[in-house]
Amino acid sequence: MTRYSIALTTLLSTTITPHFATAADPWSYLSVDIPVALSDMAVTTMTYTTDGGNSTTAAADVKKKIILTGGCVSEKGNEYLGEYFACLELTNKAFSFEPIAPKTQFQAWTGTFAALPDMPRERNRHGSFQVNNNLCVVGGRDTADNLVAAIDCYDATTNAWTEVGTLPEKYMTSDFASYTLGDKVYIIGGYNQGYEALSQVVVMDMSNMDDTITFEEGVPIDTPRGDIFAVPVDDESTIMISGGFTHLNDFAKPLDSVEQYEIGSDSWEPVDALNEERGDKQLINLNGKIYAIGGEGKVDSGPGITVDDPLVVLAGGSIVLDTVEVLDITVDGDAEWVTKGDMPASLFRFGASGWVEEGSDDGVIFVFGGQVGFEAECECFRTTEKVMVFNPSQSKVLGQSAPSAGVAISVVVGHVVAAAAIVMMLA
Structure with a gap:
């Protein structure tokens, strides 16, 4: 539960024409929804x-699914x-999602959701990862709004959850990035x-999590930041993080900076910055390309975005983005972020996962739930149960694709640290 600052609701009701997907759009909605x-x-x-993982297991017994855990389930x-x-x-529910690929060009992606046993406790703004046969x-x-110390694991063999340890108080965090390499899990940044x-x-x-989980401090990132995600780069031993928010600028705007770390080295190194400052987005590595999808930006940070009401700018209001950027790490030389076509709708605080069918050279990205723009009627950022799928092989560089019906942004308020400054400016 990340809090947002006080702001006048009249600042948040700007109407902006949404972008709607076309038949040729690489984005589409699935015909199935998340159960909540x-x-x-x-x-x-x-x-x-x-x-x-018994050695006699037949290939048919190997399962691959996308697992969703916890989160905010309030309609508002x-x-x-x-x-x-x-x-x-909040919820302690967990769901598995099994994608079903289209068999012909005339079919669409779909899939099935199934409920897993409930987690031991409710939580949101957390991280999840796989270690051996455990999630x-x-x-x-x-x-x-208290930080959660417990580490809970779902054993796919027994179909049960168990608390396997706790985070030491000094390492407790939320809204962080997590990355797994073998039995080691890297917990990066976040908020105290x-x-x-x-x-x-x-x-x-976590090599001996049935007995004792051990903790040690790794090489710190250069810029303190939360609302971030981590992905592998050109190999599994290199980690990348990007964007996010920091208290160092009073959460006045998200970051566009990108850092990467080669495990075992002495420091995080800067790489090409995002084209748009964004936090609460998703970062996905799919087939050698890294995608930064949606998220929260500033009202004056997006290309072609204008808001006439000067009070929106005065209050430090933010926008929910529908843009996508890609970094092709397979090219020679210094890779640069390139803006791709828009999502069907602006979205932030969602989950996403890349998916490649066995035997396929292409892949897709599934986008689950999230929150949409502010609604004055309920004074809220409603959650959604919708699932989008993005097929990068069909996307084009922005400017080469068909023009959209407009720029899809939704005004939201800034983070809680900016509240005092906003009130003083409006006084």
């Missing part, structure tokens, strides 16, 4: 066996509570209890 409207969950693609998403915005209903969740916040952005990197050794 959901945001701020964790999403991980898990490959497992139902017998724990983050709603106005008089002093800040927050989600009032584990760590960090995040509870309904009271008071929403100060962290530069810390915590390395969890």
Whole structure:
């Protein structure tokens, strides 16, 4: 539950023409929905066996599914509570999603959802990862906005959840990036209890999680930041993070900077910056290309975006983005971010996962749930149960594709640290 600052609702009601997908658009909606409207969950693609990886397991017993855990399930998403915005209903539910690929060019992607056993506790703004035959969740916040210490793991062999350990208090965090390499999990950045952005990197050794999980401090990132995600770069031993928010600028705008780290080196190194400042987005590596999708930006940070009401700018209002950027790390020389065609709708605080069918050279990205722009009627950012699918092989560089019906942005308020400044400016 990340809180948002107080702001006048009249600042948030600007009407902007949405972009609608066309038949030729690489984006589409699935015909199936998440069982509940959901945001701020964790999403991980898990490959497992139902017998724990026994050497006699037949190929048919190997399962690959996308797992969604926890999140905000309030219909109103983050709603106005008089002093800040927050989600009032979290979940301990977990769902698996099994994609079904089209068999002909005339068919569309679809899939099936199934409920997994409930997690031991509710949480959102957490991370999830796979270790051996287990899907584990760590960090995040509870309904009271307190950081969660417990580390819970789902064993696909027993179909049950178990608390396997706890994060030491000094390492507790939310809205962070997580990355797994073998039995080691890297917990990168995020926010502490008071929403100060962290530069810390915590390395969890889960090779003996039935007995003791150990923790050590890794090489810190250069810029403290939260609302971030991490992906592998050209090989599994290199990690990339991008964008996010930091208290160092009073959450006045998201970051566009990108850092990457080669495991075992002495520092994080800067690489080409994003074209748009964005936080609460998704970062996905698919077939050698890294995609930055949607998220939260500033009202004056997007190309072609104008808002006439000067109070929106005065209040530091933000926008929900529908843009996509891609970094092709397979090219020779210094790779640069290139803007791709828009999503069907602006979205942030969602989950996403890349998916490649066995035997296929192409892949798609599934986008689950999230929150849409502010609605004055409910004074909230509603959650959605919709699932989008993005086929990058059909996308074109922005400017080469067909013109959209408009720029899809939705005004939202800034982070809680900016509240005092906003009130003073409006006084």
